[in-house]
Amino acid sequence: MTSFDTSSPQLNVWRAMLALAVVFVMLATTGWTALRTHRESSELQTSLDKWRHGSLHGLRLPDPGADPARLTRFFATLSAHDRTRLVHRYPLAVGNMNGAPVDLRYRANHLALEQERESERRRMHDSRLSTAGQQDAGRRMRRYESLLTPGRQILSFDPEGTGRISEVFGNLTRAQRISVVVPGVDTDLLTFQKTNRPYTAPVGMAKALYAQERATRPATRTAVIAWADYTSPDGLGVDAATGLRAAEGSLRLNALLRALPGGAPVSMFCHSYGSVLCGVAAPRMPRRVTDIAVAASPGMRVSKAAHLDTGARVWAMRDATDWIQDVPYLELGGLGHGADPVSAAFGARVLSAEDAQGHAGYFQPGTDSLRNLADIGTGAYDEVTCAGGTAACRADLPGAKTAQRA
Numbered sequence: 001m002t003s004f005d006t007s008s009p010q011l012n013v014w015r016a017m018l019a020l021a022v023v024f025v026m027l028a029t030t031g032w033t034a035l036r037t038h039r040e041s042s043e044l045q046t047s048l049d050k051w052r053h054g055s056l057h058g059l060r061l062p063d064p065g066a067d068p069a070r071l072t073r074f075f076a077t078l079s080a081h082d083r084t085r086l087v088h089r090y091p092l093a094v095g096n097m098n099g100a101p102v103d104l105r106y107r108a109n110h111l112a113l114e115q116e117r118e119s120e121r122r123r124m125h126d127s128r129l130s131t132a133g134q135q136d137a138g139r140r141m142r143r144y145e146s147l148l149t150p151g152r153q154i155l156s157f158d159p160e161g162t163g164r165i166s167e168v169f170g171n172l173t174r175a176q177r178i179s180v181v182v183p184g185v186d187t188d189l190l191t192f193q194k195t196n197r198p199y200t201a202p203v204g205m206a207k208a209l210y211a212q213e214r215a216t217r218p219a220t221r222t223a224v225i226a227w228a229d230y231t232s233p234d235g236l237g238v239d240a241a242t243g244l245r246a247a248e249g250s251l252r253l254n255a256l257l258r259a260l261p262g263g264a265p266v267s268m269f270c271h272s273y274g275s276v277l278c279g280v281a282a283p284r285m286p287r288r289v290t291d292i293a294v295a296a297s298p299g300m301r302v303s304k305a306a307h308l309d310t311g312a313r314v315w316a317m318r319d320a321t322d323w324i325q326d327v328p329y330l331e332l333g334g335l336g337h338g339a340d341p342v343s344a345a346f347g348a349r350v351l352s353a354e355d356a357q358g359h360a361g362y363f364q365p366g367t368d369s370l371r372n373l374a375d376i377g378t379g380a381y382d383e384v385t386c387a388g389g390t391a392a393c394r395a396d397l398p399g400a401k402t403a404q405r406a
Helices: 009-030 043-052 068-076 080-089 091-095 102-124 131-147 202-216 244-259 273-284 368-378
Strands: 153-158 164-170 177-182 222-228 266-271 289-295 313-317
Touching: 043 091, 068 244, 080 091, 080 102, 091 102, 091 153, 102 131, 102 153, 164 202, 177 202, 177 244, 177 273, 177 368, 202 222, 202 266, 202 368, 222 244, 222 368, 244 273, 266 273, 266 368, 273 289, 289 368, 313 368
Parallel strands: 177 222, 177 266, 266 289, 289 313
Antiparallel strands: 153 164, 164 222
16 A cells, blocks of 8 residues: 555654654744734634623623533524524624524524625725735635525634635434534635535535435435634644644534534544544544544544544545655654554554545545445445455444455
């Protein structure tokens, strides 16, 4: 699976030394972290602050960070008119509030997107901005136009910085199975969806998975979330070599998982640096998370799957042409993400990624990798194809076939 023999201890030592040398040069030239620029008070924070000081019929509104169950009960007591009033008063707060009804969040985020679109439209013609600034405003305005397409279900939206967002495909409230796609580096509002190579971006990944799940189990109601609601590392710099962004994102991810409606089983599909985030989040994921599948992983910040401290099944896959295999699987002083998830010693259930190409081809329709992810997402464990044509990844699964697949 690797492009050269990784069994040599001397080679592994040299690879580790080279990787550390590169990292230390980056630290010396860029600092420990390349923090992105944020305003002192973001629009989302302003909306949340207004909510905290707001009232309805003379009564204080609940803490927007309260337990999702409490917020769910609060919204259940409101009339349709009062819900609409809150959406129009605090669109960003409601649109990002775990515990608010998902349909209400869609409406709130639609309104917030309309407001941001008009703001960027004005900035496009603001003479105080440089040409580059006006062009950036145009790109964001067009992205907002796309996100406002009728039928799109935006579950969260934060325009701050390069932006955070998540989108739902399917009926999240009525779903019998829920899948969450967690992408890796360079994920933001502008890269959330791509026209060129669409299946390398969160929207394309989630749409492909949703379509494959429906083809796999047509009678099963599924929903897929394209979750880009964290600040991902910017390129393959220092942030990508540490767990800082993963730790920050894990809090946001688990907050979402605890607030998902109903009790349907949840499967996590974590790509590249997204698998680092899922590894950090795993110990605190709710019990309804039954599966964590990682693709193109640089590591999950543990040495063994058992150390993730989760009751979920842990799956891993890597294509033979993926460059990630040549990244040293180590962790030293917070740099690197630990053991290789497809190694035998790690202990994950290793899946076939046949026909996937490169680092970003795992959600391409027609690949073993996508079919396997859909099988997991729908609970069709007897249909998964293990790496190497064996049945090892299906061992000890209730009802799964243990004979070698043709």
